[in-house]
Amino acid sequence: MLDNLKTNLRAAIKKIVSSSGIDEELIDELCKDVQRALLQSDVNVRLVLEITKKLKDRSLNESPPPGLSRKDHIVKILYDELAKLLGNETEFSFKAGKINKVLMLGIQGSGKTTMSSKLAKFLTKQGYKVGVIGADTYRPGALVQLKTMCEKANVEVYGEENNKDSPQIVEKGLKHFENSNLDIILIDTAGRHKEEQDLLDEMKRISKVSNPDLALLVIDGTIGQQCFNQAEAFHKTVPVGGIVITKLDSSAKGGGAIAASAATGAQIMYIGTGERIDDLEQFSPTRFVGRLLGMGDIQAVLDLAKRLESEADDVRLKRISSGKMNMDDFYYQLEEVTKVGSLRGFLDNMPGLSGMVKDDQLDQMEGRVERWRYIIQSMTKDEKADPDLLNSSRIKRIARGSGWSEHDVKELLKNYKNSKSMMKASKGRQMQGALRRMGLG
Template identity: 60%
Template structure:
C-alpha cells in the first residue's frame, strides 16, 4: 500500500539515520527528499511546502529532550508533521473493543437505532464499502441493517444483497421502485420493527456537478436526519479529494470520510491529506478487495508504518477481528522448541489470515528487510505445504526427521509437488523450531499469544 511513498520516505530517513553530523545542509536535503516523496503521491503543493517549512524550522531551532539524540528528535518531528498532515489533531486514539468504539471515532446512541447515510461519486466503491462497514460494525457487536437506495446504477441492489449475504446483514430494497426517497422511508419503517442497532443507507453515486442528485441527497438528509454521514472517496483521485469532499460537506454535513482503493494507487497520500484538510475526519481506509479489508484509520499509526516504525496495535486489532485464537499448549511447544510441524503450519496459516504483508509491515523495523517478492514466494509455498502435510503419516507429523528419501518421494507423489518442495518445508520447519527455541522469554511469549500465532 502506497509503496512509492513508503520507499521514498524511508530512503530520506536513511540519510538522517546514517549521518555522522546533523547540520543545515542535511536538513535541507531531507526537506527536498520529503517534498519529492509527497508531491509524487499527489499531495497538494501548498501542504507540502507548509510541512517542510515546519520541519526545517523545528529541526534547526528545537533542542532535543534530555537524553534524546538529535537525529532521533528530527525523526520524531518528521513523524509528528506527517501525522498532522494526515489529520492528527493531538487527541489520543483508544483501542476498539466490542461494543465500545472511541467517541472520537464514531459515537452511536445506545438507546435507539442509529442511521448512517453513505455518499460518494459513482465508481468510488461505495456499495462495496457499505458491506465492508456492515461487516466491521458486526464484528464489534452491532446488529446492522442496510437500505439499498441506489436507483440509478443497474444492478446496485443485486450487488449489495450479494455482498451483505456474506455477513448475514439484512438488506431492504425495492427492485422496481425508482423513487429513492420513498425506498428510504419504507426501509426505515421496515427496520423499526427489527432488532437492529445501526441502519446503513446506500445511495446513488453522484458528482459535484449533478444538481438533481445533489437535491435528492439534501432531501434524503432531511428525511433521514442521519446520525452520521460518511463520504466515500476513491483514493486514486489524489488531491482532487479536497474539492469533492468540500462540495459534499456543504450539502450534507459530512461527519467522516472513508478512502478506498489505497492498495492500488500512488496518489493515496494525496487523497488522505486532501480529505483531512477539509476538517472532516478520515475514519477508515480500504486496503484490499476482501470483505475484511477495511481498516480504522489512525494518522499516527499510518505514518508509523510508512516510516517503517510498524503498528503493533493494528496487528492486535487484526488478530481480534479475524477471531484468531491462541492455544496455550501450542504456545508452550513453540517456545520450548518442541513444536510439531502442524504447529508450524498453524502459525504460518494465522499469519496468512492477517496477510503476510500486513504482518511484516506492522512489525517495527522488519518491513525494511523483507521484500515483496519474498512474501509472494512464501504465499505460494503455503499452498503447497498444506497438501504436503496432509500427506504425512501420524509418525511423520510427530517426527519429520524420520522422513527419508523413499518417504519423501511418496509424500511428493501424494501431494502433487516436487521432492525439493518437501525438503524445503522440513528445512523451514527446522529453522523456525531453532529460532523459536532461541527466542524464549516472556516478551516473545506474550507477543505470540496476542497475535494468535502460538
C-alpha cells in the same frame, strides 16, 4: 499501497540514518527529499511547504529526549509531522442500545456500493449486527451488486428493484429493520456529479427521512487533491461526519487524497486498500505513517504489547521471552495474532516485515495458523505443557482428533520448536529496539 511515496520517504530516512553526523545541510537535504516525495504523491504545495518548514525548525532547535539519538529524534519528528498532516485519530463510536444509521454519500464511480458491502463485513466482524438499505435507483444493477456482495458477510439488504423514489425506499427500509435487533443500518445512495443539483437535493431528502447518526463521504483515492472540493460540496448539503477513501492500493495520488480530505476537517475513518471484501481498515494517521516509513504499525505493536502485559501473567511472559515456552504459550501467541486481525495485516504492521512475504505465501500461512489452532486444541493438558511427550502414537491420535493429517501435526511441532529457538536467541530485543527508535520504548 502508495508505493512511490513509501519508497521515496524511506530513501530520505536512509540518508539520515546512514550519515556520519547531523548538520543543517543534511536537514535541508532531508526536507527537499520529503518535499519531492509528497509533491509526487499529489499533496498540496502549501501543505508540503508547511510540513517541511516545521520539520526543519524542530530538527534544528529541539533537543532529543533522554535515551534517543539525534538521528532517531529527527525520524520521530518526521513521523509526528506526517501524522499531523493526515488528520486526527477517529473518535466516533457507535452508540449501544439503539440503531445507528449511517448514510453513505459520494459521486458515481467513487466505489460507494462496494464500500457499503466492505463496511458491512468489517462491522460484522467487530461484533455488530448490521443491515443495509440499497437506495441507489440511478445506476442499473446497483441493488443486485449490493446484495451479491453482502451475501458474503451474511448481511441482509433491503431494496426495491422497480421503485425509483430513493427517500421512500429508505423510509420503508428503516421500517423493515426497526424490530430486527440491529446495531447499525448502512444506507447506500445514488451518485452523479458533485455539482448536479438533483443529486444534492436527493441527498437532502434522504437525510431528512433517515436522520442519520453519521454521514460517511466515500471518495476515490485516485483523484488526489480534488478530494477537497468534492468533500466541501457534499458537506454544504449534508454535514459530513467522516470520510472513507477507496482505491488506495492502485493510486499514485493517494497521499494527496488523504491530505486533502484531512484538510476539510472531517475525520478520515476508513480506507480501502484492495479489491477483496476484507480489504478495508480503520484509518489511523500514526499507524499509516508508521507503515509508510517502514517502521511497521508502531501503535499495533504497542497495543499488542499492552495486551500481553495486561492479560498474561509474569510467568508466561518470562517463559516466552526466555525461549522456555510450552504449547499453551504458542497457542496463546496464535490467538493474539488473530485478535490483531489477519496474519496478512499483522505482518504488514510489524517493523521490518512489511512487504517481505508474498500474497500466495501469506494465504498458505494463514491456512496453517488456522490448522494449528485446531491441532493444539486436540492435545491433552500434559501434552501442551510438555510437547516433548508427543511420540508417533500421540501424533496419530491428535491428527484423528483435529481432522488434519500427521504431516500437519509434525509441521506444527517443527514451527513451535523454531519459534521457541528464535525467542530464545532474540529475547525480544528486536521489538524493543524498534520501539526505542521511535522514542516509544
